[in-house]
Structures are given as C-alpha cells and as structure tokens.
Amino acid sequence: MPELPEVETVRRGLTPAMEGAVITHAAVNRPDLRWPFPERMAERLTGAQVTQLRRRSKYILADLDTEETLLIHLGMSGRMTVSGDPLGQFAHDHPAHQKHDHVVFDMDNGARVTFNDPRRFGAMDLLPIATADTHPLLAKLGPEPLGNDFNESYLAARLSGRNTPIKSALLDQRIVAGLGNIYVCEALFRAGITPRRKAGAISEKRVHTLVPIVRHVLTEAIEAGGSSLKDFRQADGELGYFQHSFDVYGREDQPCKTPDCGGTISRITQSGRSSFFCPQCQR
DNA sequence: ATAGGCACCTGGTGGC
DNA sequence: TGCCACCAGGTGCCTA
Numbered sequence: 001m002p003e004l005p006e007v008e009t010v011r012r013g014l015t016p017a018m019e020g021a022v023i024t025h026a027a028v029n030r031p032d033l034r035w036p037f038p039e040r041m042a043e044r045l046t047g048a049q050v051t052q053l054r055r056r057s058k059y060i061l062a063d064l065d066t067e068e069t070l071l072i073h074l075g076m077s078g079r080m081t082v083s084g085d086p087l088g089q090f091a092h093d094h095p096a097h098q099k100h101d102h103v104v105f106d107m108d109n110g111a112r113v114t115f116n117d118p119r120r121f122g123a124m125d126l127l128p129i130a131t132a133d134t135h136p137l138l139a140k141l142g143p144e145p146l147g148n149d150f151n152e153s154y155l156a157a158r159l160s161g162r163n164t165p166i167k168s169a170l171l172d173q174r175i176v177a178g179l180g181n182i183y184v185c186e187a188l189f190r191a192g193i194t195p196r197r198k199a200g201a202i203s204e205k206r207v208h209t210l211v212p213i214v215r216h217v218l219t220e221a222i223e224a225g226g227s228s229l230k231d232f233r234q235a236d237g238e239l240g241y242f243q244h245s246f247d248v249y250g251r252e253d254q255p256c257k258t259p260d261c262g263g264t265i266s267r268i269t270q271s272g273r274s275s276f277f278c279p280q281c282q283r
Numbered sequence: 284a285t286a287g288g289c290a291c292c293t294g295g296t297g298g299c
Numbered sequence: 300t301g302c303c304a305c306c307a308g309g310t311g312c313c314t315a
Contacts, residue, residue, distance in 0.1 A: 002308060034291070034310090058309080076309055077293075100293085119292045121309060137311095164286060173310080180308055229308060249308095271287065274306085 002074040004058060004145065004178030005221035005242065010080050011055045013235025017082040017111035018050045018062065025106040033102060033117060034075065038126045044068060045105070045126075057141050057177035061132055069129045071137065075121025082235045084112045113235075141177040145214050150176055152208040159199040159207055166202060167195035167270050170214075179214070182227060182249045185276045187214045189248045194282040195268070195275040220245065248276040256280060 002010070026045040028037060038044070048064040055061065060080075062070040074080070083094045094112045097104075103115040103124065115122070127135050142158075143149035158175050159166070169175055170184045179187070188195050190213045193206060221227060226240030229250070234240060243250075247257050248265050256263035256278040263280025 006308075073309085075292095076307070117292095118294065119307090119309095121291070162285085168286080171309095182308060227308080272289085273309095 002058060002076075002078065002226075003180030003183050004055075005183070005218055005224075006226035006240065007058045007060060007074065007178075008055055008222050009226040009234050009240060010074070011053055011060050014060070014080060014082060014113060015053050017107060017109070017113060017235070018105075019053050020050065021107040021109045021111065022047065022049045023105050024108050027104040027106075029102050029104070033120045033122045033124060034073075035123055035125075037124055041124070041126060045070065056132060056138055057144070057173060058180070059138065063129055067129050068126045069132060071123070071125045071127060071132070071135065072115070073123040073137070075117060075119060075123065077119040078115065078117040078122035080113060080115050080235055081237055082111050082113055084110050140174050142173060142175045143177065145176050145178050145218055150211065150214075152211050155211055156204050156207045159202065162199040164199055165195060165270055166193055166197050166199045167273075167275050169199040171271075171273070176214070178218070181273050182229075182246070183214075183217050183221065185249045186247060187217050189277060189282060190217065192282055194279070195270060195277050197283075248278065251276060 023045050026042040028042045031037060044066065048066045050062050051065055052063040053060065054063065058073060060072040062072070064070060085093065098116060100116045100118045101114050102117055105113040107113065132138055143154065159169055162169055166188065167184060170179050170187070171181070185195070187210065191206065191210050193202060221242040224240055224242035224245065225234050225238065227242040228239040229243060251265040252267040254265050256265060258278065258281050261278065261281050263278040265276055266279050268275050
C-alpha cells in the first residue's frame with residue numbers, strides 16, 4: 001500500500017494529534033510485527049512527548065523528548081488512524097478495538113492513534129535520537145526523490161552501466177528512496193519509457209526527463225491525499241483519491257490515455273511485481 | 284558488486 | 300457454501 005505519498009499523507013494527518021502531545025498510554029498487543037518490538041517498548045514510550053514527526057522514505061520517525069526516536073514502517077497493509085477529539089472533550093469517544101490493531105497510543109490531548117496491519121509486514125523500532133542515518137533500515141537508503149540530492153546528474157550516474165530493467169532500478173531504495181510499484185509505473189508512463197528498458201541503456205536526455213516527472217507524480221499524489229487501493233486511509237479515515245488519476249496502474253486491457261495513441265495497457269511481471277505500461281507509447 | 288527469486292502474512296476475488 | 304489458485308501498495312536475505 002503505502003509508498004512515499006501515502007506515508008507523507010499519514011504523517012501529515014498524525015501531526016496535529018501527536019506533535020507536542022504526550023503518550024499517556026501505549027498498548028502493545030503482540031510481541032512483534034515483521035520483527036520483534038524493541039525491549040520494553042510500551043514502557044519506553046509511556047510518558048514521552050513527541051517533539052517532531054518526520055518522514056524518511058517510507059518511514060515515519062517520531063522524535064521523543066526521551067532522546068529516542070520511534071521508527072515506524074507501514075509495510076504493505078499498515079494503517080495509522082486517529083480517533084477522538086484532540087481538544088479532549090470527547091477523550092473516551094473511540095471506536096471499538098478492531099482485529100489487527102497491534103499498537104494503540106493514547107495521547108494527553110484526547111487523541112488515540114491506532115496502528116493496524118493485517119499482514120504484519122510493518123515494523124517499529126526505537127533508536128537513539130539523531131542516529132537515524134545509521135539505523136540499519138535507513139543507512140543504505142538513497143536520496144529523497146523530492147530533495148535536492150535527487151537530480152539529473154545523480155540519477156544518470158546511478159543508472160549508467162546497470163543491466164537491470166529501469167523498473168527494478170527505480171524500485172531499488174538505494175538509488176532513490178520512497179518510490180514503490182504504483183509510482184514507478186506511473187512515472188515511466190509519463191516519461192514514455194518501457195519498464196523493460198535496461199537502466200544503463202536509456203539516453204542521458206531521457207534520464208534527465210525522469211527526474212522532474214518523478215517529482216511531479218509524487219507531488220500530485222501527496223496533494224490528492226495518496227492513493228486508496230483496497231483499504232488505504234488517511235489518518236482521519238478519509239480516502240485518498242490519486243487512484244482516479246492513474247494512467248496505467250491497474251488498467252490492464254484498458255485503452256491508453258494518451259490522445260490518439262490507440263494502445264492498450266499491458267501487464268507484465270518483473271521480479272515478481274506487476275508492471276503496467278502502454279507498449280505503444282512507452283519505448 | 285549485481286541480479287533474481289523467495290520469504291514473511293492475511294485477506295479479497297473469481298472460478299468451479 | 301466450500302475450496303483453491305492467484306493477487307496485493309514492501310523489502311530483507313539468500314543464492315549464483
């Protein structure tokens with residue numbers, strides 16, 4: 001589910017409920033997600049004030065006044081939602097506990113933040129604050145696609161000589177961090193590049209066009225509140241709506257949206273993931 | 284170093 | 300209604 005735009009949407013939705021608020025109670029309802037939770041996680045979180053909510057790639061980072069940072073990843077099916085009234089008048093007005101509500105934070109402003117993840121590919125960890133760059137899960141991540149370090153010369157250098165399909169290269173979080181299956185498909189469509197093309201065999205000119213295209217796709221998706229496939233929700237429970245803007249993702253056998261193209265969207269499997277593209281206008 | 288495949292886990296969908 | 304195969308937004312780890 002959650003690629004960079006969805007994670008950023010969640011981060012923004014959680015901010016009013018969490019930033020500056022104190023975790024008064026942390027319910028940790030199972031010992032692990034993808035990996036075991038850190039030792040004594042509930043105790044280490046209880047009483048901590050969230051000083052800042054940040055995002056790195058698809059990770060949410062909650063800096064705490066205890067000199068620790070809570071790292072959160074949503075995996076494929078993770079959601080974080082807010083219930084209750086941040087002003088506190090209805091502090092006890094929370095929906096019933098749902099299946100797969102693995103971690104629940106009650107905040108001192110009356111908000112309740114619930115982490116729900118049926119498939120449990122998500123993760124949480126606690127690390128010393130300001131060591132995010134060296135955490136094993138973050139250390140090898142490439143630049144943020146919306147940051148200055150992701151630029152034309154950087155991307156050209158990283159793709160040159162690589163024999164892997166461009167689809168796989170853009171999914172490689174070490175090259176650029178935050179893209180997933182949906183937004184890679186969409187970006188390659190807009191760039192007119194077939195997902196099969198070897199990364200090292202794309203002209204420098206076309207590589208250069210990819211940079212602003214990736215930025216635009218992600219920016220538009222964030223503005224739309226992300227994409228809601230199946231069950232993605234923003235933190236307030238609302239659906240994102242970028243899925244209505246998909247040109248290719250999930251559109252197998254449907255007509256290409258390029259005017260006068262006349263092509264039909266194809267689906268192929270690359271390294272175990274579906275790639276959607278128009279064979280007519282992506283070369 | 285690089286590339287490809289598998290594993291982790293649950294749930295939804297569609298065919299028979 | 301049941302069973303089964305297949306699919307899903309991610310990514311660490313193992314193998315050549």
